[in-house]
Amino acid sequence: MFVSFKIYYLYHVKRTQNIEVAVDAIVFGYSKEEGVSILLIKRKYDPFKGSWAIPGGFVLDHESLEEAVERELQEETGVKISYLEQLYTFGKPDRDPRTRILSIAYFGLVKSNQFEKLKATTDAEDAAWFNFKRLPKLAFDHKMILNVAIERLRGKIIYQPIGFELLDKKFPFSDLEHLYSTLLDRPIDRRNFKKKVMSFGILDELDEKAKSNGAGRPGNLFQFNKTTYNRLLKNGMHFEI
Amino acid sequence: MFVSFKIYYLYHVKRTQNIEVAVDAIVFGYSKEEGVSILLIKRKYDPFKGSWAIPGGFVLDHESLEEAVERELQEETGVKISYLEQLYTFGKPDRDPRTRILSIAYFGLVKSNQFEKLKATTDAEDAAWFNFKRLPKLAFDHKMILNVAIERLRGKIIYQPIGFELLDKKFPFSDLEHLYSTLLDRPIDRRNFKKKVMSFGILDELDEKAKSNGAGRPGNLFQFNKTTYNRLLKNGMHFEI
DNA sequence: CCTATTTGTGTATTTTTAACACAAAGGTAA
DNA sequence: TTACCTTTGTGTTAAAAATACACAAATAGG
The missing domain is CATH 1.10.10.10 (Winged helix-like DNA-binding domain superfamily/Winged helix DNA-binding domain)
Structure with missing residues (x-):
């Protein structure tokens, strides 16, 4: 009886919700030869094992959203970004087949010199740049997220000088x-x-x-x-x- | 031993995170006499009991973020909005003194005829419109959130015809x-x-x-x-x- | 019916945008 | 070394858009 109460307390009072919080990072790079490109990782685990996906991961309790983005990017791709801004929060209850995962998507730019440097590490089998007009099939709702990001970049370079963040x-x-x-x-x-x-x-x-x-x-x-x-x-x- | 495991499972495996997810709604109204106004509620409970705050609340497991916004607005103020868009997600670990609460802020507009109708209900002692240039002291980081919202509205009416959503x-x-x-x-x-x-x-x-x-x-x-x-x-x- | 208040309307000027072509610098290969 | 290819650098003119500006007409109220 006491045990049941304890579980109830943890599960229903302290934690009334069943929503996990993640961040995703849509990172743009550019070179004259390759054009505007987006950084993707190949998923190492199910679901969507083997699919290309936007880098990201769960937010730790103590870190800010921006810290989470930079940590995940470092872990998964080794890339350091020169510009970061929040893009949009994707929160449909069923966007992940496992459990409800809320994702705060960020939008980042890397300088041309960082563009080549890529380091595949533990979380992803691979990380690579894809021209933004020739994207592969993507995991989850990541295709839609990328579209939002591309529209944002397109809209934003018109009235803010962020294009320079993509060049040397x-x-x-x-x-x-x-x-x-x-x-x-x-x-x-x-x-x-x-x-x-x-x-x-x-x-x-x-x-x-x-x-x-x-x-x-x-x-x-x-x-x-x-x-x-x-x-x-x-x-x-x-x-x- | 079995009990400990069960608790461990619930708490650390199924729920590795300690972040709660809420939505907030910055609702704008307008009349020629009162000018551009923002809908606020008076907090009924601690923390910040008695302070004015942006209406909002926790997201239920099964509902979308937009549904949560509309439900909370209905419960707290009785107002129905004619335009809703996501504003920004505020995620600093310490923005709420109790525990970490992530808030996805939305930005809404109501038509002039709805502007007067206000119904105070259970969750809030009171709900009222405040001219956007004469805002009271606010709970949490709500002042900052309002500033973001005002800037967004100001920027947006220039290149999107959303002003009509505020008129009859x-x-x-x-x-x-x-x-x-x-x-x-x-x-x-x-x-x-x-x-x-x-x-x-x-x-x-x-x-x-x-x-x-x-x-x-x-x-x-x-x-x-x-x-x-x-x-x-x-x-x-x-x-x- | 006089006054105060608000609506409705057109033109001239300035500023901004858009269209457009050829010479100069360097690399490469004959 | 020369001829050719590729890329950079530069100014003017025409069209379009933005800005500045003032007075007559309709109603309400005294």
């Missing part, structure tokens, strides 16, 4: 142009685009020339100036491509 | 103008504003005149045409004030 610290202007063109899926007029971007005054043009990558006239390298950006932002500047 | 089905044009002016906190040129809004073709001008509210020339009533809006949206129309 120093980059040729054409990389930025190519990134926007790929993501927005439309051609971009080089002159008009440059005119507009430079008009914000948040890009420093360096004296260094970009490396020669085969053929073509080498261009100057540029660098995003976050300090200037923040200052201008305070003064009411409005970034919009 | 039929409204005089000046109501819309006043709503935008209040929310964006800047004067609006009546002629330019009307020119732009009407250019989208999503407002039907009715033959009825608005009631006389004291003095002034009565104007026509207008009505948001959602069907037309959805059709135009598909054809690539871009709403932006």
Whole structure:
């Protein structure tokens, strides 16, 4: 009788709910050759063993959601991100076949240099980048989550200068142009685009020339100036491509 | 021994986490007299007993997050919303003094006619509207949550026609103008504003005149045409004030 | 019927966006 | 070393959109 009460207490009073809390991280990377890509892991365990999935995992009791994201990403892929923001919380009761799992999805960007570095570790058989237009079949409701993430990235680069988080610290202007063109899926007029971007005054043009990558006239390298950006932002500047 | 195992199983295997899941609803209402207002409840129990707070509560195992929001709103305030979208998930480990509570905040709008109707029920001693610029002291981290919600509403009415969800089905044009002016906190040129809004073709001008509210020339009533809006949206129309 | 209040309406100016083409720099291969 | 290929850099003009601005007409109330 006492035992039953104890179990009842733990199960129904202290824990009235049966919902587990997880985070997922949709991480975008970019290179001129590979285009915009998303980081996925191959699931090592059931359900969906062997399927590709968005990296993520359960939140520990003491850590913040952002800490959970960075820990899981480190464990599963070894990747360090340069930009992170919350995307959306997916909470349908039956989105996981085992038990109810609530997932707070985050949306991350990695710099071009991190793009190649990938380390497969314990939790995942494999981790790899997939071009965002050629994604494999995905576990759970991850396909839908990715669509939300892609829409968010697409919408966001228009009115916030987060595209720079996908490039190296120093980059040729054409990389930025190519990134926007790929993501927005439309051609971009080089002159008009440059005119507009430079008009914000948040890009420093360096004296260094970009490396020669085969053929073509080498261009100057540029660098995003976050300090200037923040200052201008305070003064009411409005970034919009 | 068997008993310990059972408890261990329930507590540590089936339930490795100690996080409770709640939803909160930031509900906006509007009337020309009262301006943009937010629906709050007075807490009946500790912690923060007697403080004003955002309505919300724990998610039941079987219900979706949206269902939880609507149920809690019904229980606590009796208000029915006309627009609901997810706002943000607040997950800091210590945001509630009792135990870790994750809150998925939603953002809702009610039509002007619902604005007055308020019913205080069991869970809250009281429920009331507060002008969004004159908010009382709030429980938990609710102040911060409200700020996020206000920013979201402000940002959103610019590029999505959700302002109509705050008005009656039929409204005089000046109501819309006043709503935008209040929310964006800047004067609006009546002629330019009307020119732009009407250019989208999503407002039907009715033959009825608005009631006389004291003095002034009565104007026509207008009505948001959602069907037309959805059709135009598909054809690539871009709403932006 | 006079006054106060609110609605309705058009044009001119400025600003922003969009369209558009050719010369210069370097790499590579003949 | 030269000819060719690829890529970068640059300015003007036309069209579209945003902004600034003022007065007459309709009603309510005194």
